[in-house]
Amino acid sequence: MIKVDGLTKRYARNIAVDNISFEVEKGQIVGFLGPNGAGKTTTMRVLTCFLPPTSGRASVAGFDVFDQPIEVKRRIGYLPETPPLYPEMEVKEYVRYVGQLKGVPNSELDAKVNEACERCNVADVKDKLIAKLSKGYRQRVGLASSIIHNPDVLILDEPTAGLDPEQRKETLSLIRGLAGSHTIILSTHILPEVEQTCQRVIIISKGKLVATDTMENLNSRLRGAEMVAVELEPRGGDLAKETVQQRLEQVSGVSRVLFKEARGPRLFFEVESLQGRSIRADLARSIVSADWNLLELHAAGLSLEEIFLQLTGAEKAAPGGSK
Amino acid sequence: MNLVWIICKKELKSYFASPIAYGLMAFFALIFGYFFYAAVAIFVVRGTEMQMMGRSMPMDLNEWVVRPVMMNVSVIGLFIIPMITMRLFAEEKKTGTIELLATCPVTDLQIILGKWLAAVLLYAAILGISAFDLAILFLYGKPDGMPILISYFGLLLQGSCLLAVGAFISNCTRNQIIAGAGTFVVCLLLWVLDWVAAYDTSTTGKIISYLSVTGHFENFAKGVLDSKDVVYYLSLIFLGLFLTTRSMESLRWRA
Numbered sequence: 001m002i003k004v005d006g007l008t009k010r011y012a013r014n015i016a017v018d019n020i021s022f023e024v025e026k027g028q029i030v031g032f033l034g035p036n037g038a039g040k041t042t043t044m045r046v047l048t049c050f051l052p053p054t055s056g057r058a059s060v061a062g063f064d065v066f067d068q069p070i071e072v073k074r075r076i077g078y079l080p081e082t083p084p085l086y087p088e089m090e091v092k093e094y095v096r097y098v099g100q101l102k103g104v105p106n107s108e109l110d111a112k113v114n115e116a117c118e119r120c121n122v123a124d125v126k127d128k129l130i131a132k133l134s135k136g137y138r139q140r141v142g143l144a145s146s147i148i149h150n151p152d153v154l155i156l157d158e159p160t161a162g163l164d165p166e167q168r169k170e171t172l173s174l175i176r177g178l179a180g181s182h183t184i185i186l187s188t189h190i191l192p193e194v195e196q197t198c199q200r201v202i203i204i205s206k207g208k209l210v211a212t213d214t215m216e217n218l219n220s221r222l223r224g225a226e227m228v229a230v231e232l233e234p235r236g237g238d239l240a241k242e243t244v245q246q247r248l249e250q251v252s253g254v255s256r257v258l259f260k261e262a263r264g265p266r267l268f269f270e271v272e273s274l275q276g277r278s279i280r281a282d283l284a285r286s287i288v289s290a291d292w293n294l295l296e297l298h299a300a301g302l303s304l305e306e307i308f309l310q311l312t313g314a315e316k317a318a319p320g321g322s323k
Numbered sequence: 324m325n326l327v328w329i330i331c332k333k334e335l336k337s338y339f340a341s342p343i344a345y346g347l348m349a350f351f352a353l354i355f356g357y358f359f360y361a362a363v364a365i366f367v368v369r370g371t372e373m374q375m376m377g378r379s380m381p382m383d384l385n386e387w388v389v390r391p392v393m394m395n396v397s398v399i400g401l402f403i404i405p406m407i408t409m410r411l412f413a414e415e416k417k418t419g420t421i422e423l424l425a426t427c428p429v430t431d432l433q434i435i436l437g438k439w440l441a442a443v444l445l446y447a448a449i450l451g452i453s454a455f456d457l458a459i460l461f462l463y464g465k466p467d468g469m470p471i472l473i474s475y476f477g478l479l480l481q482g483s484c485l486l487a488v489g490a491f492i493s494n495c496t497r498n499q500i501i502a503g504a505g506t507f508v509v510c511l512l513l514w515v516l517d518w519v520a521a522y523d524t525s526t527t528g529k530i531i532s533y534l535s536v537t538g539h540f541e542n543f544a545k546g547v548l549d550s551k552d553v554v555y556y557l558s559l560i561f562l563g564l565f566l567t568t569r570s571m572e573s574l575r576w577r578a
Contacts, residue, residue: 048426073428084423088340100329101427
């Protein structure tokens with residue numbers, strides 16, 4: 001459905017997107033991940049024909065974004081990071097206007113406006129001025145206007161930015177509901193959102209493609225080595241951290257034990273497993289059998305930064321390995 | 324064409340959703356009312372003077388009232404037009420809504436024509452207010468209707484070409500103040516170019532004064548429809564809109 005081949009976008013002084021290639025198949029939800037300034041928005045702007053590429057090609061539904069922009073635009077629904085709303089318009093007026101611009105025939109217009117508003121839960125504010133709406137509602141109005149013409153491809157630039165957790169959940173389930181009939185690309189820098197919503201991820205960093213893979217593959221690759229945070233204390237008396245460290249290192253599957261800090265009698269460690277080994281159960285057993293109080297033991301989540309570090313590191317070690 | 328009209332309607336609504344349209348109309352009604360009153364007062368005073376001197380020269384309402392008032396309007400227009408055009412593109416660029424238009428299946432030309440047409444219609448509505456004053460002339464006298472229509476046509480043409488130039492300037496910046504001020508300066512320049520003709524009769528002087536927007540209005544004010552003036556205005560409209568499309572395109576390449 002979407003094909004990007006060697007796409008490069010150069011601004012006056014810097015390269016925003018550097019030779020990116022990927023493909024998205026029909027009906028997929030693809031997460032477009034990257035830290036701020038990675039080139040997510042620029043790539044999306046090229047796909048929506050807002051910016052021409054400096055070099056390389058991109059096509060949507062078989063139409064080139066540079067040669068047949070009108071055809072591409074007809075098949076795309078796009079929600080920029082800040083929804084492009086006119087504050088002086090009423091919600092239904094605005095959605096209607098976008099529908100007209102997108103070429104929805106007049107006879108279907110009213111039905112489509114109602115449908116889009118229903119689907120995006122903005123039917124209750126249809127007669128309100130956009131200027132009076134809260135951020136969450138504005139986001140949903142933007143989404144409603146981007147699906148009004150039932151586009152083949154939906155491109156959403158940080159659709160959950162600035163929403164509260166409840167709205168975030170709603171928006172994501174809304175997006176999941178849209179999948180199937182639409183191909184969706186959504187950009188974000190929040191990892192759990194991608195895990196919940198997307199089947200595939202494309203990760204870019206500093207304008208370069210870092211990884212493109214299915215969610216499961218990526219997960220197992222990233223979670224290959226387990227990080228476990230451990231908090232324990234001795235049952236009375238003192239306990240040298242070296243003793244604990246030695247004991248933990250002897251647990252099978254442990255590759256590394258890091259001492260983090262001591263708070264009074266309580267000791268904090270971080271334990272890393274060997275590739276593909278689950279060590280939490282063995283760790284717990286070992287600690288309890290040594291007659292220490294196990295206060296806490298949990299798998300430490302990887303922050304997005306760590307994932308990027310891992311991925312960029314892995315790419316350097318095995319170039320092209322994941323492409 | 325349909326899309327042009329959709330965009331135009333939306334722009335007109337935006338004008339009337341903000342105080343701009345009402346403010347400009349009020350401003351114009353006030354200024355025009357004053358000029359109209361002054362012109363009629365002069366006409367009446369002169370008329371009685373002539374009668375007292377026993378010379379009954381026929382005095383023409385068109386020549387004594389309509390023509391000077393219309394010349395005034397063509398200058399007032401220079402002040403109104405920047406306020407109409409300044410928001411056209413600058414506002415959308417600032418708030419990011421231009422991204423909506425640019426990613427809809429609409430060509431640049433359709434966007435520009437729609438916005439420009441809305442500006443022209445608003446300007447026509449503002450000019451229309453003056454018709455109330457001129458109607459009074461028909462109530463008490465017998466002015467010639469055709470020259471008045473022609474001068475309105477001229478005002479609209481002149482306005483349209485300055486609105487096209489204003490649209491271009493608004494497209495060059497994302498700051499409404501700069502767009503407004505820039506358009507005002509250009510309008511002013513296009514007006515005063517005419518003054519060169521007063522002291523410079525060389526070819527250069529003629530060329531410069533030919534470029535003046537208000538100079539070409541004089542014939543219209545007299546009620547004379549001269550194709551050379553129409554051609555001048557039409558070509559300036561074309562130039563303004565053409566530059567706007569270019570600027571819109573360069574926006575993408577630079578952005």
